[in-house]
Amino acid sequence: MKRRTSTAVVAVLALVAALVTAVSAGARSQGDVTIFVAAPVATPIENYPDAPAGAEAAAAAINKAGGLNGSQIKISFCNTQSNPNVAQACARQAVSEKAIAYIGYPGTQSPLQIPILKAAGIPIIGFRSSGNPVDWTDPTVFTPVGGPASAYQALPFAFKTLGKKRLFISYQDVPSAANNAKNALRAAKIAGIPIAGTMVLPGATTDFAPFVQKLREANPDAVMFINSPGVSGGMMRAAESLGVKPLWGHNSGSIGEPEAAQIGDPSKNMLIASDYPSFRDSTQYPGIRKFLAEMQAAGKDGDPVNLKVTGISTWLTMKLIQQLAKGIKGEVTNANLMAALKGAAKPINVEGLVNWAPGAKGPAAIPRWSSIGVYFLTFRNGQAVSWGKELPQLDLVKALKYVR
Amino acid sequence: MTRRGRLGLLGVSLVVALMVTVQAFAAINPTLDATTQASGTTITYAQGTGDDPPAAITFYVAKDYAALLSQSEGDKIGTAAGTAIAGDLGGATLKLSGDITVALGTTTISFAGATVPISALSVQCTGTPTHSAFWILNLSASGQTLQVPAFVDDIPLTNPLSSTANNRIQICLPPPDVPAGTPGRASLGARVVSATLTLTEVFSAAPGWYLWHVIVTPYNPGRGTPNVAGTISAQSYDRTPQALTATAKAGADGKATVRGRVTAGFRGVAGATVTIKNGDQEVGTAKTTPGGRFKATIDAAAGDELVATAVAPVGKAKCQQGWFPVNCVSAQFPSFTVTSDPFAVS
Numbered sequence: 041m042k043r044r045t046s047t048a049v050v051a052v053l054a055l056v057a058a059l060v061t062a063v064s065a066g067a068r069s070q071g072d073v074t075i076f077v078a079a080p081v082a083t084p085i086e087n088y089p090d091a092p093a094g095a096e097a098a099a100a101a102i103n104k105a106g107g108l109n110g111s112q113i114k115i116s117f118c119n120t121q122s123n124p125n126v127a128q129a130c131a132r133q134a135v136s137e138k139a140i141a142y143i144g145y146p147g148t149q150s151p152l153q154i155p156i157l158k159a160a161g162i163p164i165i166g167f168r169s170s171g172n173p174v175d176w177t178d179p180t181v182f183t184p185v186g187g188p189a190s191a192y193q194a195l196p197f198a199f200k201t202l203g204k205k206r207l208f209i210s211y212q213d214v215p216s217a218a219n220n221a222k223n224a225l226r227a228a229k230i231a232g233i234p235i236a237g238t239m240v241l242p243g244a245t246t247d248f249a250p251f252v253q254k255l256r257e258a259n260p261d262a263v264m265f266i267n268s269p270g271v272s273g274g275m276m277r278a279a280e281s282l283g284v285k286p287l288w289g290h291n292s293g294s295i296g297e298p299e300a301a302q303i304g305d306p307s308k309n310m311l312i313a314s315d316y317p318s319f320r321d322s323t324q325y326p327g328i329r330k331f332l333a334e335m336q337a338a339g340k341d342g343d344p345v346n347l348k349v350t351g352i353s354t355w356l357t358m359k360l361i362q363q364l365a366k367g368i369k370g371e372v373t374n375a376n377l378m379a380a381l382k383g384a385a386k387p388i389n390v391e392g393l394v395n396w397a398p399g400a401k402g403p404a405a406i407p408r409w410s411s412i413g414v415y416f417l418t419f420r421n422g423q424a425v426s427w428g429k430e431l432p433q434l435d436l437v438k439a440l441k442y443v444r
Numbered sequence: 445m446t447r448r449g450r451l452g453l454l455g456v457s458l459v460v461a462l463m464v465t466v467q468a469f470a471a472i473n474p475t476l477d478a479t480t481q482a483s484g485t486t487i488t489y490a491q492g493t494g495d496d497p498p499a500a501i502t503f504y505v506a507k508d509y510a511a512l513l514s515q516s517e518g519d520k521i522g523t524a525a526g527t528a529i530a531g532d533l534g535g536a537t538l539k540l541s542g543d544i545t546v547a548l549g550t551t552t553i554s555f556a557g558a559t560v561p562i563s564a565l566s567v568q569c570t571g572t573p574t575h576s577a578f579w580i581l582n583l584s585a586s587g588q589t590l591q592v593p594a595f596v597d598d599i600p601l602t603n604p605l606s607s608t609a610n611n612r613i614q615i616c617l618p619p620p621d622v623p624a625g626t627p628g629r630a631s632l633g634a635r636v637v638s639a640t641l642t643l644t645e646v647f648s649a650a651p652g653w654y655l656w657h658v659i660v661t662p663y664n665p666g667r668g669t670p671n672v673a674g675t676i677s678a679q680s681y682d683r684t685p686q687a688l689t690a691t692a693k694a695g696a697d698g699k700a701t702v703r704g705r706v707t708a709g710f711r712g713v714a715g716a717t718v719t720i721k722n723g724d725q726e727v728g729t730a731k732t733t734p735g736g737r738f739k740a741t742i743d744a745a746a747g748d749e750l751v752a753t754a755v756a757p758v759g760k761a762k763c764q765q766g767w768f769p770v771n772c773v774s775a776q777f778p779s780f781t782v783t784s785d786p787f788a789v790s
Contacts (some may be wrong), residue, residue, distance in 0.1 A: 173513070174514055177512060177514045215600065218600050219598075219600070219601075221601050222600070222601045223510070225601070229508055229650075229652075230650045403510075403648040404485075404643075404644065404646055404648045405509075405512045405647060405648035406510070407645070440648075441651060442510070443481065443648070443649055443650065443685050444480050444481065444482055444483070444485065444647065444648050444649065
């Protein structure tokens with residue numbers, strides 16, 4: 041009898057366990073949606089651990105509030121390793137995992153990833169461009185920010201607003217930098233700031249003296265770098281030591297607090313163009329305050345690198361997806377999310393940090409840039425903070441005033 | 445020499461021609477009109493009907509334009525229209541029109557009677573198989589389609605030419621006046637005398653004045669060989685945006701006075717003909733002054749809603765000496781048509 045009873049108990053327990061397993065497995069397979077984050081982390085040239093951190097913090101908050109139309113969000117992360125083959129593998133992984141969206145920082149390998157995602161109908165959202173034209177061309181890309189490509193075009197407008205009259209543009213000896221310089225020259229003309237000169241500053245420069253001499257001869261009151269942080273900092277230090285002290289300008293992807301610390305004094309009060317405000321500016325921007333709170337709640341705020349601009353970008357992209365999901369009936373899929381993005385012709389305010397219509401079309405030369413926001417920062421006491429009221433957020437597309 | 449060889453030679457010869465200043469006999473008198481409006485960028489090339497046939501036409505897109513050259517194969521980026529005189533049809537004028545689409549170097553097209561990859565035509569025309577973009581002008585007339593490739597490049601900042609132009613669009617045409625049956629001869633012996641490219645998905649430009657260039661090499665008549673020494677250029681001032689603003693004030697006698705201004709690139713345009721309509725009815729016309737202003741007295745009452753349309757004439761301009769070491773034979777301000785927003789008589 042005892043043996044029969046115990047056998048029955050074991051059988052019942054096993055049945056209950058099996059049912060529980062089946063139910064939970066069923067809930068996962070029917071209810072979860074995957075949002076895929078891709079970014080290079082800890083490579084010799086790139087490091088964006090903030091990309092998954094921001095997305096995971098937002099997912100935790102959204103899931104706690106009931107998820108995306110009732111589905112729990114699963115963040116799947118792939119480190120592109122700054123490697124073309126790995127980047128392509130990341131895109132293929134997103135397809136195999138049936139991701140509803142691809143976010144993060146695809147970086148210089150975007151031309152390899154976008155076609156794979158496009159073929160699978162997966163929208164690429166909120167993506168900070170590293171300068172490949174496909175980033176502002178492909179109809180499956182939806183972004184309110186332009187990364188360094190837009191920062192370099194925004195800087196001339198800021199210098200003009202600050203009353204500068206002689207802009208000098210330094211650029212690296214690579215085609216993408218030359219292309220960015222060309223765009224910056226065009227923006228300078230539109231902004232109405234005269235060009236004092238341009239120069240190619242090679243990435244391998246160690247002797248800055250001849251370049252400083254060229255700068256001295258041009259006598260600019262503003263200088264923007266389309267160069268790596270290393271040569272930019274070297275040039276700034278060499279120039280200031282010889283008494284050449286214009287207002288320096290760069291983009292936030294290249295010069296953040298660690299780089300500013302390495303550059304030292306010349307970085308103080310320099311002008312930085314950024315896709316988003318600094319995480320230091322939580323008082324000024326409620327959206328940043330909320331970002332910090334959710335990063336803290338998710339335990340992601342311990343390392344300041346997680347609070348950088350790509351972290352804000354992925355966090356905000358998740359919030360955009362959450363807003364769009366409200367207009368979608370039933371489970372969110374890549375197809376209905378793509379349709380919602382294309383159909384969003386009116387601006388959507390996302391946490392007060394972007395006001396953007398994902399479905400709107402931009403000018404002919406930049407069709408996926410309907411509205412591109414750029415913030416201006418500087419370094420004070422070693423911290424990246426808002427420049428202040430003199431330089432509010434710029435809508436670059438509006439500033440460019442393109443007729444077509 | 446084969447046609448392919450001749451065109452290959454053309455590519456090399458054009459470079460040579462650009463390296464030296466040649467005061468060549470020009471048996472061709474081209475004009476260029478280029479401008480950008482909200483509807484797109486329009487580039488019009490034209491030459492006299494009796495001029496030598498063009499072998500190569502290269503458009504230099506104005507400096508400070510922004511261009512998108514990364515569209516996908518098959519994407520439509522605009523339309524093309526043109527006029528050709530068909531020698532095989534007794535000199536009949538052919539009106540050609542169709543779409544401009546994006547291609548790859550591997551895309552094959554039918555050109556001068558053969559099916560060839562665009563990259564091969566590119567080598568013949570420009571000396572290189574690689575370009576920033578390849579376009580196909582699909583020109584149709586009388587049930588026939590003529591596919592003309594265009595080879596498009598960005599001009600990088602490191603190239604001194606970037607101080608003059610943002611992009612280069614190169615087109616080579618087959619010879620129309622060699623004996624029928626000659627390999628590579630133009631279909632129907634068609635000689636192009638005008639071509640208009642309207643590009644809607646490529647160029648952006650901020651308000652301002654820009655200078656476009658075209659460089660043309662004609663064929664030696666009847667020989668099918670390029671007359672490199674006859675290479676010449678033409679220029680077009682591109683003034684954008686074009687605008688017509690107007691106001692109307694009612695008088696005591698059932699008349700109203702309309703005042704306004706026609707501008708291009710924020711400067712007044714002289715000699716434009718302004719037509720004023722009240723509903724469907726034309727109620728007055730005027731000519732603009734050198735400052736672009738006009739005034740007309742019309743029959744209209746307070747509250748009437750009017751619309752004005754201006755047609756600006758082609759304006760002659762002076763050729764600017766610049767980077768191109770070839771003779772410039774014409775420069776002009778393009779004609780344009782602009783319509784005001786509706787305005788009420790107050």
